[in-house]
Amino acid sequence: MTGSPAERLAAVRANIAKAAGLARRSPNDVTLIAVSKTHDAGAILPLIEAGQRVFGENRVQEAEAKWPELRTRFPDLRLHLIGQLQSNKAEEAVALFDSIHSVDRPSVVEALAKAMSKLGRRPECFIQINIGEERRKGGCAVAELPGLIEAARAAGLPLAGLMCIPPADVEPAPYFALLAKLGRQHDLPGLSMGMSGDYETAVMTGATHVRVGTALFGERH
Template identity: 60%
Template sequence: MTQSPTTPLPADSPHGLAAVEREIAHACKEARRDRASVTLIAVSKTFAADAILPIIGAGQRVFGENRVQEAKGKWPALTQAHPRLQLHLIGPLQSNKAKEAVALFDAIHSVDRPSICQALAKEIESQNKHPQLFVQINTGEEPQKAGVAPQDADTFIAACRDTYGLTISGLMCIPPVDEPPAAHFALTAKIAARNGLKNLSMGMSADFATAIMLGATHVRVGSAIFGTRTVPHN
């Protein structure tokens, strides 16, 4: 069975896929949006290939990982066996990992500083590979979290385009855990709109329905699909 990134999964999908799909479909209906306008990214960080294979078998084709090194260890074999898979880097990226990231990932959601832009521009040209790029916005301006401050977003997006020659397709945000997410999603959508960006990577297991209501095009869902993680992951 094959599935495009936006095709709903069957009702008998394993684990939490069916429930997630029902909630996505409901949120899209409530928002008067086409279900195909939302891409579900199954976040497989910390899960081994044997946990991922049933999800692939159900038709899921888009997966997310937080770390380049972890993804390198398990995804080349999976993508060789299942060539239609898409892999998204949704965690922080170090500039010294840009070469591997461009080679491995179809999308990078964590563009947030000049050193990353420079490294990505170099590797995109060298490898002639063009992953989809998202600028991460630190909507809560949390010092421990990666991302561009909202007031600096317009300038940074312009630099991505004009200084580094990067094609930015959208924005990503991770709201503070102790605040309602809606305001953060709305702020990210506002920044995207004024910069002509159509893609919004926002919403996780606990809040993806809210994100869809506020315009998310990509939702990053892990525990609701795979279950509780038993391996610590910072």
């Protein structure tokens, strides 16, 4: 991992712009989420100072420990929950996050709807699909998607789109293409897909949100 945080951020943004150009898209239509899980405020600050404003966390508890103070200093920061959400953490998630990318079962839909009504906050939601049908990965099955979307809309969740994590070590493009197709079918334009190893492919396939950690922060501690 070479270069300063600002240089790494500039490189990722340049790659997004190049991939968007190849797909005849505007890079402004792609939100770069800097995945700051396991990184402390000292590692996050240089990216904020370089202009990054959107960050992603995997765990509610970890985010609660470091983000309130940072958001007091930088009120324009946006925070996305990209890890699995337990129903009993829904209220904390609604209080802290601006977007939740891991809505994957009816119990989470119900818990989020209840928390949003109670707190008067309505973070946008993405439904996570287990796009590779992997046993140990979160996300709803493709066959269950229509029912979950219906339940989320009936509960009044502000649905923004779909999210996936393709299987590791295989070509991700077909999985990204499938997510894009499902998004079109269900009139959900947001596509949260692509990480450090494949975000350019994701952008070329229609990603509106890419979740990049290692390419910005270096290897996880």
